[in-house]
Amino acid sequence: MDGIADMGGTPGWGPVRPPRRDEPVFEEPWQGRAFALASLSGRIAFGGVNLDAFRHALERLDRAAYLDDGYYGRWLGGAELMLADSAVLAPGAIGARARNLRGEDVEEPPIPEPAVPDYAPSAEGSLRPVDRAPAFAVGERVRTKAMSVPGHTRLPGYARGHTGTVEVVQPAFVLPDTNAHFRGENPQYVYSVRFDSRELWGADAEPFAVTADLFENYLEATS
């Protein structure tokens, strides 16, 4: 999905942060709570673990929610969105409870009828064996499709419509593009594709290479 989450190559972020020695895992107690809540939210929202659905929820946060609430605030927002999608929580439920927690006296919405998606993961995790051979081989030139899809995808914008070389054929994994929307696992091989920096960023780019781990469906053979 095109949006704030797809950051590769986007301008305007300023200098990188220097590493801090002994940075705590959670800077503030609420961050640990938000992390744990988000980790458990899939089981509550749709009875399973679907990392792709969670990532898609993060992508749908608006720019301010994605950036201003920070990493664990973003996780909280993603959990809230999934729980709202499944009608585990009514719109406004968290806001109303939060206001009551800080001493206001507001009416909380009633618990809605759940609308949980039909979801049954076939196995733990996202690795899945497939009984066909990989479509592409190590050393083969491939081109990424120049597709912009409305839903979830793991083909970043900067890598679309470019030619690279297959460096590693990885195992097959659940396809995020359908799994995030509860439309099936459709496992596919993943290819670590090496791109020259000048192919991605033009002739003036620093000389280096990027590998991206791309699902078979994102790639086509070059003629």
Place this chain on the structure above:
Amino acid sequence: MTPTDGGPGEAPPVALRTEALEQLLTERGLIDPKVMNEIITTYETNVGPLNGAKVVARAWTDPEYRRRLLQDGTAAIEELGFSGSQGEHIVVVENTATTHHVVVCTLCSCYPWPVLGLPPSWYKDPAYRARVVKEPRTVLSEMGLELDDDVRITVHDSTSEVRWLVLPERPAGTEHLSEEQLVPLVTREVMVGVAKVAAP
């Protein structure tokens, strides 16, 4: 829309929203605060970069282990007892005097949790995610790592469930150190590829 919409005034701060959500789910029996505490404790105390440092120190002192690690990272890491969420398939790449690997996730902040723990703030920061795939030499220099012009840089963008771990170069002058003495030299930054191991 999120469940925090719909009320008057400003959205409540995230700490209060977190408390509200935990309370709403707990009182309906949908979560167990004990399970929440176990998750938090696990990532605060058991799962962190010390695991990765043990992997690296083993690879530096045991050539046969190093070979297995580069061939099948997941299996070799599991040998030392490290596996779990975000570590289903780990690929290890080796930095040398002329080849430098650095890892990012431009789409979120994917990271090999079983060996490195949860990602540090610089890894999750938009500036790192946006820039290291476009100008890695400049970014690394800002982070204090100056690489010679003849070093070939490869940036690995974790766009699928493959997780990458960098096996850093063992610094000169550490030949006399044991595996246990090497472990403290290995920081999470060197295992992502934004720093080199400092000699003791």
